[in-house]
Amino acid sequence: FQLVESGGGLVQPGGSLRLSCVASGFTFSWSPMTWVRQAPGKGLEWVSSMTNTGSRTTYADSVKGRFTISRDNAKATLYLQMNSLKPEDTAVYYCAKGPAGGWDTRGQGTQVTVSS
Numbered sequence: 001f002q003l004v005e006s007g008g009g010l011v012q013p014g015g016s017l018r019l020s021c022v023a024s025g026f027t028f029s030w031s032p033m034t035w036v037r038q039a040p041g042k043g044l045e046w047v048s049s050m051t052n053t054g055s056r057t058t059y060a061d062s063v064k065g066r067f068t069i070s071r072d073n074a075k076a077t078l079y080l081q082m083n084s085l086k087p088e089d090t091a092v093y094y095c096a097k098g099p100a101g102g103w104d105t106r107g108q109g110t111q112v113t114v115s116s
Contacts (some may be wrong), residue, residue, distance in 0.1 A: 001025025003095050008110030013071070016086050021108060028076035030106030032099040035069060035080050036106065037091035047093070049100035059102055063089075084114040085114045104115065 008020040019035070035047040048059045050068040057069050068081040078095050090113050096103035 001097070003097065003105070005095055005107045005110040008093060008112045010113045010115065011085055011102075012041040012113055012116050013086060015091065015114070016081070016083045017085065017112060018084065019056030019093055019095075019109060021080075021081060023076045023078065023095075023097070028071075029073035031097050032053075032102075033069075033071060033078045033102055034096045034103045035078075036091075036095060036096055036110075037093045037112075038086075039091040042091075044094075045091070046100055050078070051099075060096070071086065081111070085112075087114050090114050 002024045003021055005021045011017055017053050030052055032051050034049040036044050037047050038044050050057045050069045066084045070079045092109040092111050094106040094109045096106040098104050
């Protein structure tokens with residue numbers, strides 16, 4: 001199956017970006033989904049997860065209140081709305097198939113750079 005992220009870019013501190021992840025090759029509406037990120041020189045960090053129906057969402061403390069995960073099962077697409085971005089949010093962002101702590105495969109990633 002395939003996960004393709006998009007929407008990254010360069011943004012100033014305090015700005016916003018919306019990431020998208022288009023899924024194919026599996027039944028998206030059956031799968032919990034997750035966003036993870038990897039900052040330069042650091043390991044993978046869990047960001048947020050959502051159940052298959054979207055009824056439950058969880059967030060890392062570092063992004064809570066600023067990021068919002070959502071999904072459109074009809075379009076097999078996962079989203080991450082990122083507001084009030086900080087330089088420490090700079091990372092490659094990946095969507096992954098599966099729940100928090102149990103995701104297995106991720107996409108190729110999209111770069112987010114927060115800098116003035």
